[in-house]
Amino acid sequence: MIYKEYGKTGKLVSAVGFGGMRFDETKTLKENAEIVRYANSKGINYFDTAPGYCNDTSELIFGEAFKDMPGEFYVSTKGMPTQFDTAEKAIEAVKKSISRLGVKKINFYHIWCIRKREHYELAMKPGGQYEGLLKCQKEGLIDHIVLSSHQTGNEVNEIIMDKKVEGILLGVNILNFPYRWEAVESAYEKGYGVVAMNPLVGGLIPKHEKELYYLGSDNETPTEGALRFVISCPQITVALNGFTTKEHIDTACRIADESKPFTQDDIEKIRKKVGTAMNEACTGCGYCNDCPQEIPIPNYLQFYNEKHLFHATDEQMKEKLKFVYEWGVLAGKNGYASKCTECGYCEEECTQHLPIINRLKEICSWDE
Ligand code: SF4
Numbered sequence: 001m002i003y004k005e006y007g008k009t010g011k012l013v014s015a016v017g018f019g020g021m022r023f024d025e026t027k028t029l030k031e032n033a034e035i036v037r038y039a040n041s042k043g044i045n046y047f048d049t050a051p052g053y054c055n056d057t058s059e060l061i062f063g064e065a066f067k068d069m070p071g072e073f074y075v076s077t078k079g080m081p082t083q084f085d086t087a088e089k090a091i092e093a094v095k096k097s098i099s100r101l102g103v104k105k106i107n108f109y110h111i112w113c114i115r116k117r118e119h120y121e122l123a124m125k126p127g128g129q130y131e132g133l134l135k136c137q138k139e140g141l142i143d144h145i146v147l148s149s150h151q152t153g154n155e156v157n158e159i160i161m162d163k164k165v166e167g168i169l170l171g172v173n174i175l176n177f178p179y180r181w182e183a184v185e186s187a188y189e190k191g192y193g194v195v196a197m198n199p200l201v202g203g204l205i206p207k208h209e210k211e212l213y214y215l216g217s218d219n220e221t222p223t224e225g226a227l228r229f230v231i232s233c234p235q236i237t238v239a240l241n242g243f244t245t246k247e248h249i250d251t252a253c254r255i256a257d258e259s260k261p262f263t264q265d266d267i268e269k270i271r272k273k274v275g276t277a278m279n280e281a282c283t284g285c286g287y288c289n290d291c292p293q294e295i296p297i298p299n300y301l302q303f304y305n306e307k308h309l310f311h312a313t314d315e316q317m318k319e320k321l322k323f324v325y326e327w328g329v330l331a332g333k334n335g336y337a338s339k340c341t342e343c344g345y346c347e348e349e350c351t352q353h354l355p356i357i358n359r360l361k362e363i364c365s366w367d368e
C-alpha cells in the first residue's frame with residue numbers, strides 16, 4: 001500500500017480509501033463489517049461514510065467493524081449544510097455520527113455536498129454549520145474540518161482560497177478530470193488533502209471497456225487504468241473505492257502496490273483523448289432523486305450518456321431504449337420520462353448542472 005500525507009494534517013493515509021456507499025445490503029451488518037476489517041488488514045486506513053449511505057446502515061457497519069479493528073485508522077463522515085443549518089444542529093449531527101461509529105472522534109468531518117456557492121455560504125453563515133463544527137473541534141470531537149464539492153474547478157478554487165477547511169473531496173476520475181483538475185492542482189499546491197470519489201464513474205468504465213480501451217496501457221484494462229489514475233496521481237491523496245467484495249479490495253490494493261505513477265505527460269495525453277465529454281455526463285450520483293413525478297432520472301441520464309460519450313445515432317438510441325426498458329437500467333421502473341412537468345427541481349439539484357429536462361425530451365423522441 002502507498003501512504004500519503006493528508007495535506008498539512010500530519011496524518012499518513014492509505015492511497016486507497018474505503019468508500020462506504022456500496023455495501024451489499026442483502027448481507028448482515030456483521031458480514032459487511034468483515035469486509036471493512038479485511039480492507040484494514042490489507043493496509044487501508046481511511047474509511048469514508050455518511051449518514052444515509054446504504055439505506056442509512058453504512059455508519060453502523062463501520063461502527064461494528066471498528067469494535068475490534070487493530071491499529072490506527074482514520075474515520076471520515078459528513079453533514080449537509082442544507083440539513084444542519086445551525087451550529088446546534090451541526091453539533092447534534094456530529095455527536096450522532098460519533099455514537100453510531102463507536103469512536104471517540106471523527107478524524108475528517110465533511111461539510112457535505114456543496115453544489116453551488118449558496119450552499120457554502122449557508123455553511124459559513126454566523127451561527128451556521130461551520131461554527132458548530134469549530135466548537136466540536138475545540139471539544140476534541142473532530143480533528144479536521146473538510147469539505148465535499150460537486151462544483152467546477154474554478155468554483156472549488158474560490159473555496160480553497162478562503163482557507164476555512166483542510167481538505168477537499170471531489171468526484172474526480174480519469175474521464176472527468178479536466179473539469180475539476182484546476183481545483184485538484186490548486187488544492188495540492190496549497191497543501192490541502194485531496195480525496196477523489198467515484199473513480200469508475202458509477203460503473204460506466206467497466207461497462208464500456210471496449211470503447212474506452214485507450215484508458216489502459218500495456219497489459220492494463222481500462223478499469224485498472226482508471227483506478228491507477230486516481231491511486232497514483234501525486235495530486236490525489238486518497239482514492240475512495242466503494243467496495244462490495246473482498247475481490248474489489250484485492251484489485252485496488254494490487255494496483256496500489258504495483259502502480260507506476262501518472263506523469264504530467266501521461267495526464268496531458270489522456271486529457272487530449274478524453275476532451276471535455278465527461279463535463280456533461282451523468283455520474284449516477286443520485287442527487288436528483290425525489291422527482292415529484294417519480295421519474296428515475298439517474299437511470300434515464302445514465303442511459304443518455306451512451307449517446308453523449310460514444311456518439312450513438314438516434315436510430316441506435318431507439319433500439320437501446322427498447323432494450324433498457326425491458327432488461328436494462330429502466331426495467332421495472334415506473335415514472336416515464338414523458339411525465340415530466342418541467343418543474344425544474346432536478347436541474348437545481350444536479351451535481352453536474354445537466355440540462356435534464358431537455359435530455360428527457362430527447363429520450364421521449366426515441367420512445368415510439
Ligand atoms: S423537471 Fe421533470 S424530471 Fe425534473 S423533477 Fe421536475 S418533473 Fe421530475
Ligand code: SF4
Pocket residue numbers: 281282283284285286287288289297298301349350351352353354356
Ligand atoms: S442527473 Fe445529475 S444529479 Fe442526477 S444522477 Fe446524474 S449527475 Fe447526479
